[in-house]
Amino acid sequence: xxxxxxxxxIDMTNFLLDHPxxxxxxxxxxxxxxxxxxxxSEDLGIIKRAFKARGLGxxxxxxxxxxxxxxxxxxxxxxxxxxxxxxxxxxxxxERLLPGGYLYLSDLxxxxxxxxxxxRLIAAQYSGQKVDAxxxxxxxxxxxxxxxxxxxxxxxxxxxxxxxxxxGATVSVNYVSASSDRIQKMELSKRSLSEGAHVVxxxxxxxxxxxxxxxxxLLKEFQAHLVGIxxxxxxxxxxxxxxxxxxxxxxxxxxxxxxxxxxxQLGNYLDKLVAVQTSKQE
Amino acid sequence: xxxxxxxxxIDMTNFLLDHPxxxxxxxxxxxxxxxxxxxxSEDLGIIKRAFKARGLGxxxxxxxxxxxxxxxxxxxxxxxxxxxxxxxxxxxxxERLLPGGYLYLSDLxxxxxxxxxxxRLIAAQYSGQKVDAxxxxxxxxxxxxxxxxxxxxxxxxxxxxxxxxxxGATVSVNYVSASSDRIQKMELSKRSLSEGAHVVxxxxxxxxxxxxxxxxxLLKEFQAHLVGIxxxxxxxxxxxxxxxxxxxxxxxxxxxxxxxxxxxQLGNYLDKLVAVQTSKQE
Numbered sequence: 001x002x003x004x005x006x007x008x009x010i011d012m013t014n015f016l017l018d019h020p021x022x023x024x025x026x027x028x029x030x031x032x033x034x035x036x037x038x039x040x041s042e043d044l045g046i047i048k049r050a051f052k053a054r055g056l057g058x059x060x061x062x063x064x065x066x067x068x069x070x071x072x073x074x075x076x077x078x079x080x081x082x083x084x085x086x087x088x089x090x091x092x093x094x095e096r097l098l099p100g101g102y103l104y105l106s107d108l109x110x111x112x113x114x115x116x117x118x119x120r121l122i123a124a125q126y127s128g129q130k131v132d133a134x135x136x137x138x139x140x141x142x143x144x145x146x147x148x149x150x151x152x153x154x155x156x157x158x159x160x161x162x163x164x165x166x167x168g169a170t171v172s173v174n175y176v177s178a179s180s181d182r183i184q185k186m187e188l189s190k191r192s193l194s195e196g197a198h199v200v201x202x203x204x205x206x207x208x209x210x211x212x213x214x215x216x217x218l219l220k221e222f223q224a225h226l227v228g229i230x231x232x233x234x235x236x237x238x239x240x241x242x243x244x245x246x247x248x249x250x251x252x253x254x255x256x257x258x259x260x261x262x263x264x265q266l267g268n269y270l271d272k273l274v275a276v277q278t279s280k281q282e
Numbered sequence: 283x284x285x286x287x288x289x290x291x292i293d294m295t296n297f298l299l300d301h302p303x304x305x306x307x308x309x310x311x312x313x314x315x316x317x318x319x320x321x322x323s324e325d326l327g328i329i330k331r332a333f334k335a336r337g338l339g340x341x342x343x344x345x346x347x348x349x350x351x352x353x354x355x356x357x358x359x360x361x362x363x364x365x366x367x368x369x370x371x372x373x374x375x376x377e378r379l380l381p382g383g384y385l386y387l388s389d390l391x392x393x394x395x396x397x398x399x400x401x402r403l404i405a406a407q408y409s410g411q412k413v414d415a416x417x418x419x420x421x422x423x424x425x426x427x428x429x430x431x432x433x434x435x436x437x438x439x440x441x442x443x444x445x446x447x448x449x450g451a452t453v454s455v456n457y458v459s460a461s462s463d464r465i466q467k468m469e470l471s472k473r474s475l476s477e478g479a480h481v482v483x484x485x486x487x488x489x490x491x492x493x494x495x496x497x498x499x500l501l502k503e504f505q506a507h508l509v510g511i512x513x514x515x516x517x518x519x520x521x522x523x524x525x526x527x528x529x530x531x532x533x534x535x536x537x538x539x540x541x542x543x544x545x546x547q548l549g550n551y552l553d554k555l556v557a558v559q560t561s562k563q564e
Binding site: 147 | 291380384387428439
């Protein structure tokens, strides 16, 4: 039975949101809704316009026999700015201060509403690039990696500091945590990443960059390619960072344990996003 | 400027999917689309019907001044059955067998497409109940907890076997792993759960039930209420299980390391889902 336009629009919206960066052939929708190809094309035009108006990203239609439609999640600069300012305000809350000048973040990184936006923001940066997987290190980076992977439509893989019998054979690297000067080890299951994969690295926090550098070294052991690095928050760091080219959503400038004050700024994310969006329009 | 019906339907679909179990007032949409309340009501009627037809769950409208619309994610029995059979087939793949009779699962639980369905399935079970948080234990349960929490619109909290300085003060319990008879400890940050919270417990795997029992004991320390327990896979276990009332999506009946055969059945999930759906219709 032919499905009405209103019902098609609702179901297609849901389908595209659920299958980002996956080429869906027009005949698939033709069959799903018992509707003409021309009607489906019109539907997609309406969805493309509505997604664009709300800054949800780009719905791209490819003509021809191998063609179809593909949804690339995106975000508008105003929506991104508003969210990052909200997060900066929350990070600066002195109630987060823990002994030793650490910050409690589990409420933010355990909130699926925030994680959805964080994932969308990070994914939007890589919308024009080939990505096969998202990588992080256990434990705090996992929710971010999962959310980003969801918007990029690829798997996420987790490096670990402690070997688990349920991971099978692993590849390991040693790395130096620049902030503590200690040598540590991280491992990644051999099965989890295929040779030559294009990988985005994400983590919750970066200080000296040693952990990220360790993940990068792991990638090299897999002959994998680094697409980019994004962290939720970087902290200011006196000394030479082990990683130069990265994106941060937020920057913790100072944690003053005497006055209980936390100074937070936006990271370099918005600059990177604008650069990506500008290059696509050219 | 007034927004057209087609554009409203697309944006509302996205909005409701992104804000499950959150009451949205009709005036919010009236303002967002500069449209009459009667038009918004009609839109919601169309969305309700379309979601129901695809088994996406229930769009509930509440009349009156305090009213509005709320989306409860759900799943149809055929969609759930098809997915669980797909997972059962994948679990029975002998390539997963690791030394010691362990199974490699990271590919399944690192795939955001599968995680979305797993989260939807588990959330659908609790759609009629008050839930304040989802709880799991690090590390493998995290992706499941995050996905379920996303569909329930609540935070997830992570118990840990190793204390972290970034968690602040914690509450800890000892628990006995029934499969290994070893006493272990797990901790939960005091900040992560408020007293009296209603909590769903999830994990990737259950054998003797000791770990789940540990989480249940932690809940008691927080004066929190257990809403339900769901695991991705249970394994058959000779002896007395420490947990009786739980849901499993899958059941690993036997792992034969001699013949490299893994026997997998569906768990009790479908029975539970049917019971929930039947009770709601009464």
